Amino acid sequence: MTAAHRVTFARVARAEWGKLITLRSTWATLATAALITVGLAVAININVYRTAGAEVSPRALTAQTFLGVDVTSLILGVFGILMITGEYGSGLIRATFAAVPRRTPVLLAKAVVLVAAGFPATLAACAAAMLAGRALLPAGQHADIPTRALLGAAAAPVVLALIGLGIGALVRHTAAAITVYVLALLVLPAILQPALPGHLADDVVRYVPVAAAQALYAVDTGNPFRMLAPGPALLTVTVWTVLALAAGGAMLWRRDP
Amino acid sequence: MIEVRELTKRFGATAAVDGLSFTVRPGRVTGFLGPNGAGKSTTMRMIVGLDRPDSGTATVGGRPYRTGPAPLCTVGVLLEGRAVHRGRTARQHLLGLARTHGISARRVAEVLDMAGLGGAADRRAGGFSLGMSQRLGVASALLGDPAVVILDEPVNGLDPDGVLWIRTLLKDLAAQGRTVLVSSHLMSETAVTADHLLIIGGGRLLADVGIDDLITRAGTSHCLVRSPDAAVLHSALTAAGATVTAEDDGALIVRGVAAERIGTLAASRHATLHELTPHRASLEQAYMDITRSRA
Incomplete structure (x- = not known):
């Protein structure tokens, strides 16, 4: 043993980066998510602007172009879950934790490389979707997607993937974690809406992870349901992400793999 | 040197390991013997910090495994069952562990050769036979050139060549002055390589004896x-x-x-x-x- 050999966070992150990019499924997932984002943007905008007199505005163009981001969010959410449950399923987690017995740096490193690999992919896909959306506007008309909405649309799936990673660490079994993810993030908010009294429902539902993530790229025009403004939305998703990862990290530390 | 003191681990009502104490010394192969379910794997997992003991301590070189700065360079461990993602190659798998410690790709190639996997290094682990998986597990145990090597049932699934390789490897590691703890439920296999025996049953230590003493005692x-x-x-x-x-x-x-x-x-x-x-x-x-x- 030489003094040079010791565990550092940068090394754990480097290791996790290598582990992520050596899996074919990583590339397949990111490519699929990108194709769906761009494909849906093209299909939806073509459909809308086939009708004469369709609204041409930043709000409409942004909503139409980034409608497919919800699908990307689900795909990346599962991607985040699998980053950790895949290790439990294969038994690799024991080797990983034998190498890094403090465990929590592993989860943090996974979060870092998830962002490093995921955000460029979603940003490229959303930028391509934006260009396609603009190109499909009716001849002679013009509208722009705000840069904030572009960045928000790219960040939203990554944020949900990080929450997925936290849930994966918490639950550990792939199927169970996906079930929890779908129930807690997608089904529960939909049930909350009718279950709570009117204005209270809106106040609560605004802050659930998916709604806050959507608010990152929504261009508001005074819908009956008011989404969070970008700033509070960013704060809200950050809190959810930190909570999910902290809970997952605590569970990693406490329970034997 | 591995020191285990009053180690206890319960799963529900049953004690898998029950007040176990022993010391594993360097420079010899120590066989860890006991029937299936005696608590061997659980004890080994506790030594490397994967299972948390309910009470008692396990230290390697005087400190708990979890607190060391370079765990892979302190203890190399092969645990029961696969611990590899099927989609990665043998080399990628080892690199994923090596990089956490700043261990070089050259060392990865070295241990792959030592384990007889040089030719299969860039094949996906999902296609490996049980024997090749065991060899990859042993390669990962040797990655950090550790002073303590812990192998749980290493001959499981190995062909005769592999069994011979493990026997030679264990003796070589001990001859280099390392601490070697190797579990088995078979006396016949352990007797070939071990110099010293720890026999456990029901999570308790039944015998801590040199193989020569056991022959005499028998x-x-x-x-x-x-x-x-x-x-x-x-x-x-x-x-x-x-x-x-x-x-x-x-x-x-x-x-x-x-x-x-x-x-x-x-x-x-x-x-x-x-x-x-x-x-x-x-x-x-x-x-x-x-x-x-x-x-």
């Missing part, structure tokens, strides 16, 4: 006696404190007195002996006796 288990004066001998031996069983063919199985004493007794009663054969207990028998009587 000693004579019984004597087979044939004599035309069997009836006379039977009562004389019983009077002398022996346990005597008569076989169908007239032979006597005598336990509890040595062959010399049987001969002397026979002479004093003028009984003719046609046969007096001491039977030594095998290591296998000694092991079975220890696990049966005290487990």
Whole structure:
């Protein structure tokens, strides 16, 4: 043993980066998510602007172009879950934790490389979707997607993937974690809406992870349901992400793999 | 050096490991023996910090495994079952572990060659046979050139070549002054390589003994006696404190007195002996006796 050999966070992150990019499924997932984002943007905008007199505005163009981001969010959410449950399923987690017995740096490193690999992919896909959306506007008309909405649309799936990673660490079994993810993030908010009294429902539902993530790229025009403004939305998703990862990290530390 | 003190781990109501204490010394191969379910794997997992003990401590080189700055360079461990993602190659798998410690790709290639996986290094682990997976597990244990090596049932799934390779490797590692702890449920396999034995059953230590001592301790288990004066001998031996069983063919199985004493007794009663054969207990028998009587 030489003094040079010791565990550092940068090394754990480097290791996790290598582990992520050596899996074919990583590339397949990111490519699929990108194709769906761009494909849906093209299909939806073509459909809308086939009708004469369709609204041409930043709000409409942004909503139409980034409608497919919800699908990307689900795909990346599962991607985040699998980053950790895949290790439990294969038994690799024991080797990983034998190498890094403090465990929590592993989860943090996974979060870092998830962002490093995921955000460029979603940003490229959303930028391509934006260009396609603009190109499909009716001849002679013009509208722009705000840069904030572009960045928000790219960040939203990554944020949900990080929450997925936290849930994966918490639950550990792939199927169970996906079930929890779908129930807690997608089904529960939909049930909350009718279950709570009117204005209270809106106040609560605004802050659930998916709604806050959507608010990152929504261009508001005074819908009956008011989404969070970008700033509070960013704060809200950050809190959810930190909570999910902290809970997952605590569970990693406490329970034997 | 591995030091285990009063280690206890419960799963629900049953204690998998129950107040276990032992020391594993460097420079020799220590066999960790016990029937399936005796607590061997759980103990090994606790030594490397994967399972948290309910009480007691396990230290390697004087400190708990979890607190070391370079765990892979302190202890190399092969645990039961696969611990590889099927989609990664052997080399990628090892790099994923090596990079956490800043261990070089050259060392990864080295341990792949040592494990006889040089030719399969860039094949996906999902296609590996059980034997190749075991070899990859051993390669990962050697990655950090650790002073302590812990292998859980390493010969499982290995072909005869692989078994021979493991035996040689264990002896070499011990000869280099490393601490080597290797578990098995088979005495026959352990006896080939181990210098020292820790025998456990029901989570408790049953024996902490050198293999040579065990052979001595096993000693004579019984004597087979044939004599035309069997009836006379039977009562004389019983009077002398022996346990005597008569076989169908007239032979006597005598336990509890040595062959010399049987001969002397026979002479004093003028009984003719046609046969007096001491039977030594095998290591296998000694092991079975220890696990049966005290487990």
